[in-house]
Amino acid sequence: MAYKTVERPVLTTAEKLYLPAVMKGLGLTLKYFLKRKKFTRQYPEEPTVVPEGYRGLPSLVKDDEGRVKCVACSMCEWVCPPEAIRVIPGELPGDDPVEKGPKEFELDTLRCIFCGLCEEACPEEAIFLSETFEYCGRSREEMIFGKEKLLEIGGVRAEGVKKWKKEADAGFSRKGPRR
Amino acid sequence: MSITERRILLHGIDREDSAAIDTYLADGGYRALEKALKEMQPSEVVAEVAKARIRGRGGAGFEAGRKWGFLPKQNEKPVYLTCNGDESEPGTFKDRHIMERRPHLLLEGCLITCYAIGARTGYIYVRGEFPHAQAALEKAIEEARERGYLGGDILGTGVSIDLFVHTGAGAYVCGEETGMLSSIEGNRGNPRLKPPFPAVEGLFRCPTIVNNVETLSNVPFVIREGAEEFLKLGTEDTPGTRIFCVSGHVERPGAYEFECGVNLKDVIEYAGGVWKGRKLKAVIPGGLSAHVLLPDEIDVACDFGSLARAGTIMGSCGVMVLDETVCMVRALQNALEFFSHESCGQCTPCREGTDWARKVVTRIEAGKGTEADVDKLYEIADNYEGMGGKTICALADAAAWPVKSYVTKFREEFLMHVRQGRCPLGG
Amino acid sequence: MPTLTIDGREITVEPGTTVIRAAEMLGIHIPRYCWHPGLSIAGNCRICQVEVVKPKLRFPCTVSCNLVASDGMEILTDSEAARKARADVMEFLLLNHPLDCPICDQAGECLLQEYSYAVGRDKSRFDEEKVHKSKRVRFSEEIVYDGERCILCTRCVRFMKEVAGEEQLAVVERGDHAEIAVAYGRELTSPYSMNIVDLCPVGALTSADFRFKSRVWFLTNVPSTCTSCARGCSITVGARWEKIQRLTPRENPDVNRWWMCDHGRLNWKYVHAPDRLGKALVKDAGRLAPADTDEAVRRAHQLVNRFVTKRGADGLFGLVSARLTNEEIFLAREYLAGVAGVKNLDVRPRTGEGDDFLITADKNPNSLGASLIGIAPEEGAVGLEGFAEAVKAGRIRGAVFFGEDVDHDPEALAALDSLEFLVVMDYHLTETARKADVVLPGVTWAEKEGTITNVDGWVSRLNRAIRPPGEARPDLSLLGGLLAAARPEEEGLDRPEAVFEALGKAVPAFAGIRYADLYSRSGRVAVKAAAAAD
């Protein structure tokens, strides 16, 4: 194994007393103590600007046609380290080419660690870590957010995967149905 | 050099009544059958045909006599002869001429073959698009039956052979021998896995010989005149004559019978040359599946070996002539429409690959392709062409050859479509 | 006997063996879609490409499913050429595939995923419009077909024709529009048709029952044995959240090969029925009241013991279910015949429709086990048939029903009222159990471990797939408790392997079988019982 020997600095007697260094440190902190420049933002009066890539509460999104993008593939459930997600899939009615959707989608916000793996794992671009960080409840049950609530938080995202969109008919199909 | 036809199979087809049994008998018809039944043992017939080295006229060029020899020696099951009249290769119409104009020649060939291989039943598979051929054959069978050349106790020799016409219903893939067997059995015309080969396990799981119409039509000549006579015709590689089906941009399209080894250039000349005095662009020498030849490549002898050396196939001898006005991309699209439509859909590479290639070439033709698409097109064809490894039958290969040869030989034209966003010929 | 070399390893096989089978024997897995050991060779998917080094063919690679091994043959299954050939086929397979793995139930056990991962491209080169075919076609009440996912391997078509016996499925259309269909107005009627769901290497055929219930990777898969009839097909129980999600057949060349019947496959709903017993019940002032299980076991033994001491064993009738495991039946016999001396022992027969394939007419899964262990009325003793009459006549005055009821026979049911005492062990509250003095909460096959003996004498394991409800206990533990109450000085028997060992010593038919050999996640699990009658 490669290793490197670090030369320890040889201290003079004065340095060994440490007191000058301690004084210097105290001087530094005192300087800051007296300086009046503060960076604190007065929340909630001053609105919090969430930085880009902020990992807030995971949420479900709809597309611009109002469709729930989630197809209940459970990849988020599988990948979630604290097992905060539980998806109960259900069959979508009608002739939809997307046959499956979440019948129930539960996120235990008390367990969620905001790691963002769900967003990363989602093949349908249906779950995103929102910028929401303010939420509360009076019981543990209340803190398990259901599908409706998560969709409300997530809102609309027009771009990205749209599984149910069939490609535009290029007019190449020659074989009409014979049956 | 001008050439002349040597009509053996198409003998007398110009006559109005060429299909009638009396006409045929007058030309010495059914003498070979009589000779075989009365003077020869079945094994002698097989030996004679083997000696004549009649190469399969369906396209593969496998010697008929050798094929007959593959029948199992110890066999309890009935043996069948199936005559392949599913002539679906675009650009080919030779079998139709024989079946319509000289049905008795085919019947005689079938009867001799049945005798030689020990079959009591033979089926002549005629594609559904040939109602005239079916009718002519049905009529000929009736006539032959009446005259005692067919049915029970033929010519008093105690040999009984029945021949039936079986109609197809529109499927190119039934021209493949095992696809045809499936079709006769009443199934989808899916080619079957080989082995087992039909000679071992074919129609109704019995030993079966499958031969092309033109191949079987050569048998009476061989028996009547002897193998030596037959070998004098044509070349060492491919003895005998072949019917060349010349179509496309020539002045006089039609079926012409020449001895094998005739120069392809002369054949086109014989058919009147390129029409309207235009310049030749390309020739497809052996049906749609054959590799295309450029004008400077057509000075070649027409037999299996020479054409193979020229990088193409003799195939079914469907010679298609393309003049300078033809857009090769459009032509390839047409070919791929054909092959993808006719793929039976069994094997993945053929089912998906031919249609993919069609879609790509359609896009290129519409001017919406990229230069990468041209290479992709070649690669797709290369990927589904398996030479037997990738697919059960050769349809995928047949669909791959035109793609590969068009893209290679007319690459510039494909790229022009891409660059100009439309057909450079204004098509 | 041709000897061939596959990937440098030599093997000698029977003449006529195909290369894919020979490779299988060497433990080399060659990818396959259309090929299945239980079906004829179709050779249409073309994925099982191998490189043939010797003999030299016209082409480097060919399909191994239809390549008959010959002497001196040399095969490479993972050479560059073979991988390239497979990659080409893989690309074609995925061209028109909808790639809807997130929706598809097959995801996780899909051969397309597996082989695509092994040899496929990372990105599709296909920019054209995909072919659209029919989706959500009901082949039957239980089977849903998705044409777009289908790769036309025709396993299902061949299964229906070759195994189920009727060609109810066919490929329709041709070329890239081909798909699988049933005839107009028809549906699959074979009692084995759901096997095509397992056979389907992709997600084209899905089970309506399991559809969208759970992704397969969440399932805990436990090898077990079907108890719906005396065939005892080897199965895999897929469970999640302590609930059975599906049952699938498990390959077992001796019993069921690769198949099982639809009835057996779907017959698990009762395991989660709301009327399951989660607590012992003891009659108190004429009413059954919940009780501690150990207490109930002691009480049951007390009743039996008191009765036998007072009146002798002749007035006691024991009914032992042939749905119990060998071990449980053995302990039941030990207790009833051995401890109490009961001679009036019987099983309740169950019969129904059978066929000549897998489904047997005998619907008890362990009839043979019960008879081998000796649950049958002795000469002159009372059997189930004479039970009601014997009660009326006063010959029988007490009864113990292990895992069984007489709900089917109103007369016997009525007779229960005049018994002095009745002990019932069952997993749910039957009409019979309602009349009992003590009801011991047993469990179903899915919640316990043990072995059953099928109609041909093959012994297969049951394994616990889910937890029993409430305080219910494996029947073996309840019976062990009864025995321990009767023979406190002896070492208790409630571990299945210990009981099986004791069974082997006591019943010669079971001698020589090692319990540990029976457990297997795959492959052969059954060992022929030595004295099994054919």
Add this chain to the structure above:
Amino acid sequence: METKMGEANGAFPPEHLRERFDAIVARYPRRTAALIPILMAIQEEYRHIPREHIEGLAEYLGCTPAHVLGVITFYTMLSQRKRGRHHLYVCKTLSCHLRGAGEVLRALEEKLGIRADRGEVTPDGEFSLETAECLGLCEQAPCILADGIRFGDVTPETVGRIIDELKSRGA
């Protein structure tokens, strides 16, 4: 008007065809082998394969309806959609394409007011149109096969004559 005889009523084989079918079946060692010739005969009789006959046919030949369906859908000449009294196959493969099949097809479509790729039938039920892959009449390209009659060297100008001729034959 067409006679009731030509309509499928479910009973199989229809009385007037029984003899013909029995003869076809007799040619083969297995009954199912007769399937395609019989389907062709049904197609000829009813101008399509009536759905009602599939079950009966399967029973008649000892196979399953699914098998019959598979076969029907495989072959292009068998249609489950009723075709016109005169059905025109227009060859579109290379030889004919080279000599102007496209123009011929377009002229026909215009003339009849129906589209070949949609399998349409003229409102009066007289004509239907279909493109065919190589009819084997390449020397007479472009060619048309209609009602068993071959028309060679067709040009957009001569399609009118063909339709007239077919009409006169049908009458």
Add this chain to the structure above:
Amino acid sequence: MTFWTDVFWPAIKILIILNAVLILVALLVWAERRISAFIQDRLGPNRVGPAGLLQSFADLLKFIFKEDVTPGHVNKPYFVLAPALAVMPAMIALAVVPFASTLIIADVDIGILFVFAISSLGVYGITIGGWASNNKYSLLGGIRSSAQMISYEICLGLAVIGVFMLSRTLRLQTVVEMQGDGIWLFGNHYGGFAKILDWNVFKQPLGFLIFMIAGFAETNRLPFDLPEAEQELVAGYHTEYSSMKFALFFLGEYAAMFVMSAVAVTLFLGGWTLFGLEELGWFVQLLIFLGKVLALLFFFIWVRWTLPRFRYDQLMRLGWQVFLPLGLLNIVLTGVLKLIFKV
């Protein structure tokens, strides 16, 4: 002995001092948070009351109303006892602290011994709390605490011996009074401002240094807060504590800090004297005293947010190998100087 002198006034004094100290502790917590925030360019609590002054009282309310969790695995009697034990000694030690010339609860002759004796009990609270929690981190915290206390108590004791050698009494009031009478060096001629130079801090600089450093260690303050080192011991001895019990530990720590500062002021910084202002009466004396204490407390906080934590072995080495000899040296030096100057 009368009711007024022996019961009533002492009781009043106790009330005043106890409440003053408790309020001071509350403010101290607030100050700690504000000061640390300022040092880190933050604001700290500024919402509850003016400038957030009432934050600690809000916290107190919260602590009172929070759920009091007693984990199932603890030794309950000791677990409950520990926080009380942590607070009591600091409070009791206040009894002998001279807040002013007249404001002292018990003016005992052995004042400093009392302080040492009582404050040493504080370690019991921590050690018992750590042990009773039945949690390995807590136990480690408790053990560290006891070892640390014992080690530094010695230094602490040695450091003040010099002071008492000079004052010749252990009575704290006397020690305060003597830090202005000018017996050291310059005599009593300068008065006023110069009196400051008579503080023991100038007579005993080494003793003061050792006392202060040992004082940090005794009160478990950074850089010597090893018993509760968050990063290693997840709060050490009070890991398992919550609500008011936790608050008591907290209170104890800050009260001990107050006591330590008060003792330092008394011994080294002239107690309630300053520039002769002490003449103005007991209230001014009290203000002077508290002012000095607050300054020292600020120093405590200032150091905490400046210096990093010592490693445990460094802590022990420092105590035994540096301060113990230094303390002894200080005694010897004081003795020698006393001999030379004959005081």
